[in-house]
Amino acid sequence: xxxxxxxxxxxxxxxxxxxxxxxxxxxxxxxxxxxxxxxxxxxxxxxxxxxxxxxxxxxxxxxxxxxxxxxxxxxxxxxxxxxxxxxxxxxxxxxxxxxxxxxxxxxxxxxxxxxxxxxxxxxxxxxxxxxxxxxxxxxxxxxxxxxxxxxxxxxxxxxxxxxxxxxxxxxxxxxxxxxxxxxxxxxx
Amino acid sequence: xxxxxxxxxxxxxxxxxxxxxxxxxxxxxxxxxxxxxxxxxxxxxxxxxxxxxxxxxxxxxxxxxxxxxxxxxxxxxxxxxxxxxxxxxxxxxxxxxxxxxxxxxxxxxxxxxxxxxxxxxxxxxxxxxxxxxxxxxxxxxxxxxxxxxxxxxxxxxxxxxxxxxxxxxxxxxxxxxxxxxxxxxxxxxxxxxxxxxxxxxxxxxxxxxxxxxxxxxxxxxxxxxxxxxxxxxxxxxxxxxxxxxxxxxxxxxxxxxxxxxxxxxxxxxxxxxxxxxxxxxxxxxxxxxxxxxxxxxxxxxxxxxxxxxxxxxxxxxxxxxxxxxxxxxxxxxxxxxxxxxxxxxxxxxxxxxxxxxxxxxxxxxxxxxxxxxxxxxxxxxxxxxxxxxxxxxxxxxxxxxxxxxxxxxxxxxxxxxxxxxxxxxxxxxxxxxxxxxxxxxxxxxxxxxxxxxxxxxxxxxxxxxxxxxxxxxxxxxxxxxxxxxxxxxxxxxxxxxxxxxxxxxxxxxxxxxxxxxxxxxxxxxxxxxx
Numbered sequence: 001x002x003x004x005x006x007x008x009x010x011x012x013x014x015x016x017x018x019x020x021x022x023x024x025x026x027x028x029x030x031x032x033x034x035x036x037x038x039x040x041x042x043x044x045x046x047x048x049x050x051x052x053x054x055x056x057x058x059x060x061x062x063x064x065x066x067x068x069x070x071x072x073x074x075x076x077x078x079x080x081x082x083x084x085x086x087x088x089x090x091x092x093x094x095x096x097x098x099x100x101x102x103x104x105x106x107x108x109x110x111x112x113x114x115x116x117x118x119x120x121x122x123x124x125x126x127x128x129x130x131x132x133x134x135x136x137x138x139x140x141x142x143x144x145x146x147x148x149x150x151x152x153x154x155x156x157x158x159x160x161x162x163x164x165x166x167x168x169x170x171x172x173x174x175x176x177x178x179x180x181x182x183x184x185x186x187x188x
Numbered sequence: 189x190x191x192x193x194x195x196x197x198x199x200x201x202x203x204x205x206x207x208x209x210x211x212x213x214x215x216x217x218x219x220x221x222x223x224x225x226x227x228x229x230x231x232x233x234x235x236x237x238x239x240x241x242x243x244x245x246x247x248x249x250x251x252x253x254x255x256x257x258x259x260x261x262x263x264x265x266x267x268x269x270x271x272x273x274x275x276x277x278x279x280x281x282x283x284x285x286x287x288x289x290x291x292x293x294x295x296x297x298x299x300x301x302x303x304x305x306x307x308x309x310x311x312x313x314x315x316x317x318x319x320x321x322x323x324x325x326x327x328x329x330x331x332x333x334x335x336x337x338x339x340x341x342x343x344x345x346x347x348x349x350x351x352x353x354x355x356x357x358x359x360x361x362x363x364x365x366x367x368x369x370x371x372x373x374x375x376x377x378x379x380x381x382x383x384x385x386x387x388x389x390x391x392x393x394x395x396x397x398x399x400x401x402x403x404x405x406x407x408x409x410x411x412x413x414x415x416x417x418x419x420x421x422x423x424x425x426x427x428x429x430x431x432x433x434x435x436x437x438x439x440x441x442x443x444x445x446x447x448x449x450x451x452x453x454x455x456x457x458x459x460x461x462x463x464x465x466x467x468x469x470x471x472x473x474x475x476x477x478x479x480x481x482x483x484x485x486x487x488x489x490x491x492x493x494x495x496x497x498x499x500x501x502x503x504x505x506x507x508x509x510x511x512x513x514x515x516x517x518x519x520x521x522x523x524x525x526x527x528x529x530x531x532x533x534x535x536x537x538x539x540x541x542x543x544x545x546x547x548x549x550x551x552x553x554x555x556x557x558x559x560x561x562x563x564x565x566x567x568x569x570x571x572x573x574x575x576x577x578x579x580x581x582x583x584x585x586x587x588x589x590x591x592x593x594x595x596x597x598x599x600x601x602x603x604x605x606x607x608x609x610x611x612x613x614x615x616x617x618x619x620x621x622x623x624x625x626x627x628x629x630x631x632x633x634x635x636x637x638x639x640x641x642x643x644x645x646x647x648x649x650x651x652x653x654x655x656x657x658x659x660x661x662x663x664x665x666x667x668x669x670x671x672x673x674x675x676x677x678x679x680x681x682x683x684x685x686x687x688x689x690x691x692x693x694x695x696x697x698x699x700x701x702x703x704x705x706x707x708x709x710x711x712x713x714x715x716x717x718x
Contacts, residue, residue, distance in 0.1 A: 065570030065631075066511075067597045067604055068648050068679065083585065086664045094673055096664060113584060115665070118674040136554055136583040137541030172541045172602075173662070173674030175584055 129182025138174020216698035219315035219384035227567030234718035236630035248287030255711030261695035273312025301332035301341025305400035308381035357417035395441025407439030425482035439471035448507025460496035486532025508568035512599035523578025561621035591622035614641035636693020644685035655679035
């Protein structure tokens, strides 16, 4: 029934005045009639099809809802963001720290997020502390350096200083959350 | 009546209808404007004119004595009235031009429940709809009623003469309440709540939900006969039962039933209460139902029972006719938006970080499906769907989208799914939720906020001023690093009007008679004119 509520064009405007009641009644009548399983003759089918076609043409969308053009380069500005911004890490991943605190027990706890671009294998890195890596999206994303891939999705753990490879085999960005446990400055 | 005669009569009715089809554009006659629940109004007037919509201003305000918050949305049919029910249990007819009250129902007392826990349960929570019974214009709405059954405020439908508020019929009890003990699994705690009635053919359909999950109930869609309000026993849709009936199965129907292509579409709430899964398991799903029998034609259940963290699928689905075919669109409470085809095949899911998600989520896939607040229906406009969803932050910060609109290109590939996105101004960062359902007219989007602002946003294709900002679809990534990281740089559309009203706006702005009608949580109904 949605096709009956098409947008108005100028040539139709004259038909629109004070006809709401009739339109409403007819809409309900058509709905009741057509909601039943009835055998339509060839004439009726063709006639109805032609009229529906006219309706569609008359009510054609007056705006273009196809995807928008790409933004002009000069319009690129800094992104608005609520959380901390990502920075490009030396490995090539995008990384940000969401939380970092000293536990008071000789180690710090840091929660990081990282994004590995699609189909990218990034340089191996090692972190100062032990790390638990939670894969949020993507596949084959965190593995000891030298291994082909890890199970994904996965929660993986790596000892302090162990080389860590980030490989995103998927066509979409891979998001990781890293929980890093490092010796605090006072305990070093 | 001879079948061929009926078919020809039907065709002739279509002729007349085509001739005046556009007149229906003047009205807002159902929740989301039409039975397909598109939230779309195809009128080319000042409301869709970027150079004129900025003049939008309040013409009148209707604030009935004793009114509490409106959760229902105004309905503006052909007859010059606005119809809306209030949380205080009174249903109002108001002159659409002046804001003067025409009548209210009931004349004395109110339609309320004794089981109250949130705004869905106080009084009249959902929008009304309009039809004719014979030659009588009739307005139909759902409400609790303490004058029937157990006297606790069981839910039923009311049909009133739209001209004077006289009763035409009242249905039997449709939503049962047999006790007031929170959490009881032996008492029935059903309600109609936010589900607006759908009139299709000779039936009226409405969904049955629960009171604040205390506990979840037995999700159903019921049909009553339009002529007299009696229950149509030949229609049946309900969640399956648990082994041994250990507890109510859930699958509550919070949203409104949508119609498209002669079928019904419905979404369902959660089921996992720690007992065994119901069989058949109809919860957390979008379903296509046969309009005559209620039989399930297909079901999409992205979140399996094991991952049920209460991500009710409560947003009313939209049946959209697009250049890539008919799509049924809806956002689940966990933040993912789904597009389904008539056949039941999934067209896409957004976000789509893992290709396997299109087939549904699986335990240990890393996804989380909880009680976040994506409960509003979106608006469908051509090949665009405007919705509140989690976007690219769904996996890392799911609540980030609760004050944000995404416009999605429904026929585009995943790589260009997002058309634009906007953190809506004067909406709380983490509301409950922060936005009402958006409505749209020729690319102009109207949405209310929990801080009581009516915001008007221009799709970049209609804005006479290019977007002043572009942003990455993933929070926190600069535009320079965005595309290389696998995300999109998209416009932030221009806000053309921002009008402060007197309370939170949880319902939809109704676009009719070249005006905007919107109700607030402070108990006021407004008419605004550009």
